[in-house]
Amino acid sequence: MRRLVASVATFWLLPLLALASGDEPATALNERIDTAHLAGSNLQLVNLYNDHRVIYAAATTVAMALFGILIAFVVDAVLARLGLKVSKVEHRE
């Protein structure tokens, strides 16, 4: 798992370099969603999307990673209880 995290972290240098290069942002950055009919968590999410796009992008990516890691651990535990323990396997062609 540590190697996986290190791989992802290394790869994150690339978008950071792209951001630092000062490229023109995409045209969609100026798009805003009308919040008049929204409430609760949807409103908060759209506000984040409208006003803090970089935070929205970072939050989406981090949330996906965290959710993925969380599910991986939970399902591993469930499968282990069901007797489906995963260990190193011999590669058969």
Place this chain on the structure above:
Amino acid sequence: MDALSIYLPIAQITFSIPLLLGLGFCVGVLGGFFGVGGAWIVTPALNIFGFNMSFAIGTDLAHIFGKSIIATKKHSKMGNVDFRLGLISIIGSVIGVEIGAQSVMALEKVGNVGAVVRWVYMALLFGLGIYMAYDYMRATRQQAAMPSSKAAPTPPKAGISHKLHSLRIPPMVSLPASGIDQVSFFVILAIFTVTGFLSGFMGVGGGFILLPSLIYLIGCPTAVAVGTSLLCVLLMAAYGCFSYSLKGRTEIVAAFIMLIGASIGAQIGVLATRYVRGYGIRLLFAIMIILAGISVTLKQAQGLLDVPVMGALAGFVVLAAAGGMSLLVTVKLIQGVMAEKKRTELS
């Protein structure tokens, strides 16, 4: 809006929850089993069911990122991920993708870039699919000719990967996880640059190119190729997720729901690789990409012949192929688990 639908505030559409879960599940199974992202299934599917194309791509990449973490972690536990190879792939892929994208820009000036890309895409899908099916048949014949028919077939010793391994261009690297003693760093870099070029040129994630490249050009065992391909897909999807989110083209709610389905599917797909031999995975992958090729051909024919029904048929073929293949992989897993239990009981 019924109980099984949800309003997606960023994409500003109402969408069916079971459909998102189902799509996530299918692509999760295929991703875990074949080591692909599955964008060629989810993106057109989301588009057909009402997502704007750029939202479909961004949302798909976000869920692929989460799903690939789950599947890569599991493959890593099974010893199926070559981290060193995966990291080298990043360098080659980034260079290749950029060259591919620049080639598309150059072709755009000449005109008709779309048709060229689709023809290359079709040639690659059919070419790889037919070659892998042929390779499976060759291996099956070889196995049948062996005195003990239960012995596993072996890859040809004079294969392309063996020739590439014999190129002694320093620095040489060792890839113990893939069972490769020594191979030139520049040979690997060149291979990933070519696969990256094809990904960039066709605008696809590249899992379906990476898997056969890792098997036939680098010489990885099939299961390691699946796991390592997933690591590459994970890294690409991480960047894609951030980039598309920054452009405002990721529907996070939809991506989360798809990820729930994909997380279950990915577990099934990864576990199934324990019970299906490498050549079996190759054959199923060959069938899958030939069906994808048929779908792209129908889409191309729709443009050429101006028959709208062909576009719908193209979507149906890719969805039916994904659903059918997910079901088959799930059945293979159940059969494998039952056979293993029987063996344990007998012993």
